[in-house]
Amino acid sequence: MLDYNALTKAVGELDEEQVLQMLKDFMAANPTEEEAQKAVAACQAGMTIVGDLFEQGEYFVGDLIFAGELLTNAIDVLKPVLGGESSSTIGTIVLGTVAGDLHDIGKNIFKSMAEAAGFKVYDLGIDQPAANFVAKVKEVNPDIVGMSGVLTLALEAMKDTVDALKAAGLRDSVKVIIGGNPVTKEACEQIGADAFTTNAAEGVKICQGWV
Amino acid sequence: MIIIGEKINGTIPKVGKAIAEKDEAYIRDLAVRQAEAGAHYIDVCAGTAPEVEEETLIWLMNIVQDAVDTPLCIDSPNARMIAKVFKYAKKPGIINSVSEEGDKCEVIFPLIQGTEWEVIALTCDNRGIPSDVQTRVEIAKNIVEKAAKYDISPERIHIDPLVMALSADNSSFLNFVETLKQVKAMYPTIKVTSGLSNISFSMPLRKEINRHFFALAIFAGMDSAIMDPLNRDMMTTLLATEALLGRDRYCRNFSNAYRKGKIGPKLEDRKK
Numbered sequence: 001m002l003d004y005n006a007l008t009k010a011v012g013e014l015d016e017e018q019v020l021q022m023l024k025d026f027m028a029a030n031p032t033e034e035e036a037q038k039a040v041a042a043c044q045a046g047m048t049i050v051g052d053l054f055e056q057g058e059y060f061v062g063d064l065i066f067a068g069e070l071l072t073n074a075i076d077v078l079k080p081v082l083g084g085e086s087s088s089t090i091g092t093i094v095l096g097t098v099a100g101d102l103h104d105i106g107k108n109i110f111k112s113m114a115e116a117a118g119f120k121v122y123d124l125g126i127d128q129p130a131a132n133f134v135a136k137v138k139e140v141n142p143d144i145v146g147m148s149g150v151l152t153l154a155l156e157a158m159k160d161t162v163d164a165l166k167a168a169g170l171r172d173s174v175k176v177i178i179g180g181n182p183v184t185k186e187a188c189e190q191i192g193a194d195a196f197t198t199n200a201a202e203g204v205k206i207c208q209g210w211v
Numbered sequence: 212m213i214i215i216g217e218k219i220n221g222t223i224p225k226v227g228k229a230i231a232e233k234d235e236a237y238i239r240d241l242a243v244r245q246a247e248a249g250a251h252y253i254d255v256c257a258g259t260a261p262e263v264e265e266e267t268l269i270w271l272m273n274i275v276q277d278a279v280d281t282p283l284c285i286d287s288p289n290a291r292m293i294a295k296v297f298k299y300a301k302k303p304g305i306i307n308s309v310s311e312e313g314d315k316c317e318v319i320f321p322l323i324q325g326t327e328w329e330v331i332a333l334t335c336d337n338r339g340i341p342s343d344v345q346t347r348v349e350i351a352k353n354i355v356e357k358a359a360k361y362d363i364s365p366e367r368i369h370i371d372p373l374v375m376a377l378s379a380d381n382s383s384f385l386n387f388v389e390t391l392k393q394v395k396a397m398y399p400t401i402k403v404t405s406g407l408s409n410i411s412f413s414m415p416l417r418k419e420i421n422r423h424f425f426a427l428a429i430f431a432g433m434d435s436a437i438m439d440p441l442n443r444d445m446m447t448t449l450l451a452t453e454a455l456l457g458r459d460r461y462c463r464n465f466s467n468a469y470r471k472g473k474i475g476p477k478l479e480d481r482k483k
Contacts, residue, residue: 014463058470062461 002026002035004042011046012053014063016070019043023077036081040118043074047116051201061109064200068112089120091211092142094174096124096133098149098157106180107148110200114146117204119211130157130164137170143211146203147193149180155187162192175210179203212449213402213435215284215305216250219271221258230259230267238271239278246279248440248473252305253279256286264289268296276301284331284437290318303327307437308371311336311350320361329367330358331404331437334390340373342380347372347390348397355398365398369435374405376412377420383410384424388431395432402434407445422448430456447474 002022010018026039050067053059059067075082093114097107104126111121122140124132137145145165147158158178165171176193179200188196194210197203218241221227229237242253253275257267264287272283282304287293290313293306306323308331309315319330332354334340334347341347351370358368372390375383391403405428411420422444425436429452438445450465459465465474472478 060462060466062463062466066461066463 001029002031002039002042004038007039007042008045008049011043011067011070011074012049014050014059014067014070016073019070019074020077023074027077027081031081033081036078039078040075040082043071044116044118047071047113048205051113051204054201055199061105064109064113068109068116071116072112090118091144091207092120092122092140093144093146093207094122094124094133094136094140094142095146096128096148097126098147098154098161099127099129100157101149101151101154102126103148103150103180106150106200107146110146110148110179110203113200113204114207117208119144119204119207130161133161134164134168134170137165137174138168142174144175144177144207146207147176147178149178149182152182154180155182155191158183158187158193159191166192175207177203177206212429212433212453213252213404214250214440214449215252215254215307215404215435215437216245216248216281216440217254217406217437218245218439218441219254219275220256220286221267222256223258227258230257230271233270235274238274242275242278242281245440246281248446250281250440252284253281254284254286254307254437256307261289261292264292265295268292269299272296272299290315294318294322297322304329305369306330308333309354310334311353313337316354316357320358320363323363323367324361327367329369329402330363331369331371332358333371334373340375342375344386344389344393347386348393351390351394351401352397355401365401369402369404370394371404371406371437374410374424376414377410378413384427387428391431391433403432404435404437405433406437418444421445425449426452429453443474450474 007022047067050059054064095107095111097104111123114121122136124136133145147161162176177195178188178191178193179197183196183198195206197206219226219238221230245253255268255271255275257264259267275283282302283300284305284307285293286307303326306319306328309319310333312335323330334350336350355365355368372387374387377383394401394403407421407425410424411417414420425445425448440446450468453459454462454465468474
C-alpha cells in the first residue's frame, strides 16, 4: 500500500530515487485507476511544497526545472493505469511569450509547474502575436491565458493581446495572468489582466485559485 | 571528481598528537566528518618513526573502518610497510603510492593483482622528481607497462605528475596539464590525480592559488584529488567548477550542497 503522504514528502524534497522507487513498488501491486489518481494528487501536492520552498528562497530555478521533470517522469510511470488524460486535468491554460519577446525560461518553468499541478497547457512558444493567442483560445476554450515576457516592450504586446481577446469577444470567458520581469500591479491594471506575478510558483498558485 | 580525504595524516601536528596519545575519538571524528563531506576514500598516513609505523597504520585503519564504510587509501612512503598492513583492509581501496623508485612497483603490484585495488603512481624515479614533461610521461609509461604484467589495467592507476611549486617553476601548472594530456593520450582510461597545495609553496595567499589550481586542473581533466573535503572553500570550487563544466544537471549538486550548508555560510549563520 502506497503511503501517499510519504510520496508527497518525497516529491517535495525532490528525492527522485525515492519517488520512483515508491511508484515502482506501487505499480507492482496492480493498483486501481482510483489509487493511481490519488498517487498523482499526492505528487501534485508535493509540487505545491516545491513551489513554497522556491518562494522561501530554499529552492532555486534549477530545482524547479528538475521538479517539473520529476513529475513528468512520475506520471509516466503511473500512465498505464491512469485512464484518459482528462481525469487528472484541473484546468486548461493557453500560454506564450508575447510578440517581440524571445525569452522562454520563465515561461517554461511556469509551464512545467502548471502541468505538474494538473493543468493542461497549450504552449504557443515565443514571439507570439495577439492573433495566435486569439486563435488558440477560440480553438481550445481554456480557463486561463498566460502571457510571458522579459522586455519592457512586452507590456505593450500584452496589452495588444488582451485588446485582441476583447475584440474577439473572448476576454470574459478566460482569466488572464501575466508574468515576467517587467510586470507590476500598475502594468497589470493598464493591460487589463486579472493577475500578475514575477514568480512561476506563485503564478501556478493563482491559477489553482481560479479553477 | 574522486575525493581522497587527506586529513588523517600523522605529519599534521594535531593528528600526530592524537596518534601519540592514542586518541581514538579524534581519528574517528575525522573519518566520519570526511565521509559526510563527500570523501570517496579516506587516506591514512602514520607519519611516525619507522619502528611504530606498522602498529600505527593498523590502529588508524581499524578505527576508520569501524567508523565509516568509505574505503581506505593506505599511505606510506615505504612499499614494504604497505604490504605488511594490506591484509587489515576490509575492502578494496587505493594504495598511496608507487613510483619508479627502487622496487616499489614490484612489491605492490603482486599484492593487488586480481583485486579491485587502485594505486597512485608518482612520476618520480631514483633520480628524483623530473623537471620536464617528457620524463614524467616516460615514467608513467614504464609504471603502466609494469602494472600490465600483473593484469592491472590503466583505469586502476592514478598518475600523480607531482606538481612543483609555482614560485620556483613558473611552468609548473602548464607542465602538469601537458603531462596529463600526454598520459591520457596514451591511456585514455587512466586517472590523473594531484595534491592541491604543493603548487603554492612559498607564496602568499596560498589558499587562493590552491583553489584556482584546482579549478583549472578539473577543467584540464584531473580525475581525483588528494584534498581536505572539510575545506568549504575548496569544495565550493569543486562544485562550482563541475557545474560550469556541465557536469551538474540543473546545478542541483551545487544547490543541494548550499542548502545542506556544506558550502556558503554555515546554516547557523544564515538569516531566517
